[in-house]
Amino acid sequence: MTHFLSTADLSSDELRELISTAMAFKAERRVSNELSGRSVALVFLNPSLRTRASMQIAVFELGGNPVLIEPGSTSWSIEYIDNAVMDGDRTEHIAEFVRVLSRYVSAIGVRTFATLKDWELERTDPVLKAFSKYSSVPVINLESAMHHPCQAMADMQTIRERFGEVKKKVLLTWAWHPKALPMAVPNSFALAAAQMGHDLTIAYPEGYDLDPELMMQVRSSAELAGGSVQVVNDSAIGFDDADVVYAKSWAPPSFYGSEAAVPDPQLRDRWIVNSEKMARTANGIFMHCLPVRRNVIVTDAVLDSASSVVIDEAENRLHIQKAILAALVK
Amino acid sequence: MTHFLSTADLSSDELRELISTAMAFKAERRVSNELSGRSVALVFLNPSLRTRASMQIAVFELGGNPVLIEPGSTSWSIEYIDNAVMDGDRTEHIAEFVRVLSRYVSAIGVRTFATLKDWELERTDPVLKAFSKYSSVPVINLESAMHHPCQAMADMQTIRERFGEVKKKVLLTWAWHPKALPMAVPNSFALAAAQMGHDLTIAYPEGYDLDPELMMQVRSSAELAGGSVQVVNDSAIGFDDADVVYAKSWAPPSFYGSEAAVPDPQLRDRWIVNSEKMARTANGIFMHCLPVRRNVIVTDAVLDSASSVVIDEAENRLHIQKAILAALVK
Amino acid sequence: MTHFLSTADLSSDELRELISTAMAFKAERRVSNELSGRSVALVFLNPSLRTRASMQIAVFELGGNPVLIEPGSTSWSIEYIDNAVMDGDRTEHIAEFVRVLSRYVSAIGVRTFATLKDWELERTDPVLKAFSKYSSVPVINLESAMHHPCQAMADMQTIRERFGEVKKKVLLTWAWHPKALPMAVPNSFALAAAQMGHDLTIAYPEGYDLDPELMMQVRSSAELAGGSVQVVNDSAIGFDDADVVYAKSWAPPSFYGSEAAVPDPQLRDRWIVNSEKMARTANGIFMHCLPVRRNVIVTDAVLDSASSVVIDEAENRLHIQKAILAALVK
DSSP: OBBBBBBGGGGGHHHHHHHHHHHHHHOOOOOOOOOTTOOOEEESSOOOHHHHHHHHHHHTTTEEEEEEOOTTBBBEEEEOOOTTTOSSSSEEEEEHHHHHHHHOOOOEEEEOOOOOHHHHHHTTHHHHHHHHHHHHSSSSSOOOOOOOOHHHHHHHHHHHHHHHHSSSSEEEEEEEESSSSSSSHHHHHHHHHHHTTTTEEEEOOOTOOOOOOHHHHHHHHHHHTTTTTEEOOSSGGGGTTTEEEEOOOOOGGGGOSSOOOOGGGGHHHHHSHHHHHHHSSSSSSSESSSOOOOOTBBBBHHTTTTBHHHHHHHHHHEEEEEEHHHTTTT | OBBBOOOGOOHHHHHHHHHHHEEEHSSSSOOOTTTTOOEEEEEESSSSHHHHHHHHHHHTTTTTTEEEOOOOTTOOOEOTTTTTTOOOOOOOHHHHHHHHHHHOOEEEEEEOOOOOOOOHHOOOOTHHHHHHOOOOOEESSSOSSSHHHHHHHHHHHHHHHOOOOSSOOOEEEEEEOSSSOOOOHHHHHHHHHHHHTTTEEEOOTOOOOOOOOHHHHHHHHHHHHTTTEEEOSSHHHHGOOOOOEEEEHHHHHHHHGSSSSOOGGGHHHSSBBBBBHHSSSSSSSEESSOOOBBTBBBOOHHHTTBBOHHHHHHHHHHHHHHHHHHTTTT | OOBBBBBGGGHHHHHHHHHHHHHHHHHHOOOOTTTTTTTEEEEEEOOHHHHHHHHHHHHTTTTOEEEOOOTTTBBBBESSTTTTOOSOOEEEEEHHHHHHHHHHHHEEEEEOOOOOOOOEEEEEEEEHHHHHHOOOOEEESOOOOSHHHHHHHHHHHHHHHOOOOOOEEEEEEEEOSSSSSOHHHHHHHHHHHHTTTTTEEEETTTTOOOOOOHHHHHHHHHHTTTOOEEEOOOOSSTTTTOOOEEOOOOOGGGGGGGSOOOOOOGHHHHSSHHHHHHHTTSOEEEOOOOOOOOOTBBOHHHSSSTTOOHHHHHHHHHHHHHHHHHHHHO
């Protein structure tokens, strides 16, 4: 593959092979030489714990040298607009930024969140696209406005570790959060779950729909893989007989604007994941990408229970990213 | 040892053995393989020069990969309170933060200063304790609210380099500073000096007492090791015949509050370490953990004299931390 | 060489040899062992993309361990004044800062821009000088108030790659910028071009003169190397028959002050590098150190044309810095 921007870049079989490689890396953790003598740029336009730590370690364990770059902080601020007259605050155009990095490194990882200001712009993932346009080396998406494929792949690995390669009933359920959040994680989780052929239910309050175009992609992926997708506007019934419960807050397209809208506080108690809801599942596992706000998204009781696999998901970020990097630089 | 949180975690003999290892590392500086292929997280909640640089190099020289993490800056802000309802500013609970890191790395170093707001809370070292509670890998204290054991061990190594393994007359003397400072350094120095069996004098103005519980620990350690402890409220007599003068500013428990109290400026001139005072010593050495405010804590004349060993202390941070890390991951 | 502070530290032949080494490193990019097992401190008092990334990779590719230090951010703020009474905001004196680092590492790189506040002070490069004064290991200048020799050497390498080792007609042309910029880049480019024996034209509006003392050094270097230097206050004629066009904005000494002066906006359109001007050259190449403000310093048409070598210059930073580091630690 040229770049790794979304799981849609790969077939279901290719995704399964990446997971197999990740599981092999996990089974025997050691330094290998896929990136021996080579450097990888990790460009962070946003904060990060798991991604930052796990990518540095992934590069190191493949024999390489991680190089962290923080535009606007330790590095220059970046202009993304083509043909811009750069007489304002931004000091470097992405055309130079990325072409220079391409000379130094063998791959570029980039994290660039949605700002929730302009839906029509952000839905096109303009920053990530510019990286892939200007880079002559593979680009790996470490969470963009619309996708977080490394997270989704770590999630699919975690599900496979628990249940094997069989179709499961998977619930992706919205949760309240004190401020509007991007939809990269639910987008990528839904897409990857569909590509894996699971029976996916997406539950959210009325008015919190995901991107219609993304949903079309999810539905067609499910169909191709022999799975199914249903949407419910109910905070409880999706839990019935679920094998997997994946909680995440997100803001719908209508929330985007100069001042992003705030989720309705009245939804908070109804949409929290608690033991009562988990009791409705088929002894299901609880998943979240972290960081998670305890007792807001999910209760301590669920998060600290034996069915919580959030730490495994986070660990698997390391292994799947090693698999993705190794495939990208092959 | 499981963790390295305070020198009190180890016996005097174990501390001496760490110093011997550090001196061997110093005698032949090269890359070894105690951490080969492994990563170490270095979590900095506060600024650092020596600790940050020397820990990165220590990990590298043991064959490992240092991973810097800066919560609240490049990483997420951390919630420490159990059972918190996380609907405020803090985005990640330490329970997840540390458990995730434990999956990625072979050891975790953490720096977390006292905020000087709530003595009853801070004296329990809550952040450091939470790290050691949730971590499944060794935790190394890179300065907490109450302890700075790596510094104290580098100090003990420096004294041993100068004088051999014999009992010396050691003065720990308070100094004025434009703002209130934590007591981690004097606490750990006093404790380690007592554990090494030195004759320790602690000098400070009335009202600047150290923690009574810490002082009990220092006294009992001294007794066990055949040394002694005395406290004086005089800025000069402690220098008489001293072999070692260790200067440090600190704020006593009574200074902690929503707005930390400020040291009395009238104490400044009386408590500075100058050549006149050093002339009273037995050709004693001058020590400070750095950074040091010149001509406030100590005069240029003393700091730049042949008896100043501050740069040696700083260098020894590297060697003793290699010894501690090697022991922790054995 | 002891330190690498300015190209004036070396003879023309020594500079040529560094470029030869850099070209060899570029021809076969791999990890070597000049810095094996050793660490290099990279001290950044200012933002950086190219320097930060390329230096980290240079150290890695020489087998070493780069250690980034950011005083005032992740590290302490630094006092530079001798005999200072440090009762203000600055927490560590450079005397300790550098002497401690010297114990940890085999070389120190430092970036410290002009603040454009006090010309008489800044023209002496006080921070860089203090580093070289207190360091017991080689210091490499990663851009100081007055010099950016790594950039200039990468530029000379780029010119040699294009034209071989022959005398060329080189234009250094001022450009407008929304705020006052330091003169390190034009100073070092002019000096290095003179040392390489090129025929150098420096073009800038009246009142934007470079430092007279630097200009004397440039003129005597040109004479020694068999080249020439001329200054014109015209935005176009310097382009006639030029082989190399190097654009850069800078503020003259008279702009320095408590509030730096701003370049005259009326100069903007006249001094931009555009296709019309480039058509006057002898099929010349366009150079800039980056970051560059598109359509302010240079038009998109020129920057994106085949004659633009800005990405090559940036790449060569890596290779020449490897050559410089290898020579410094030999």
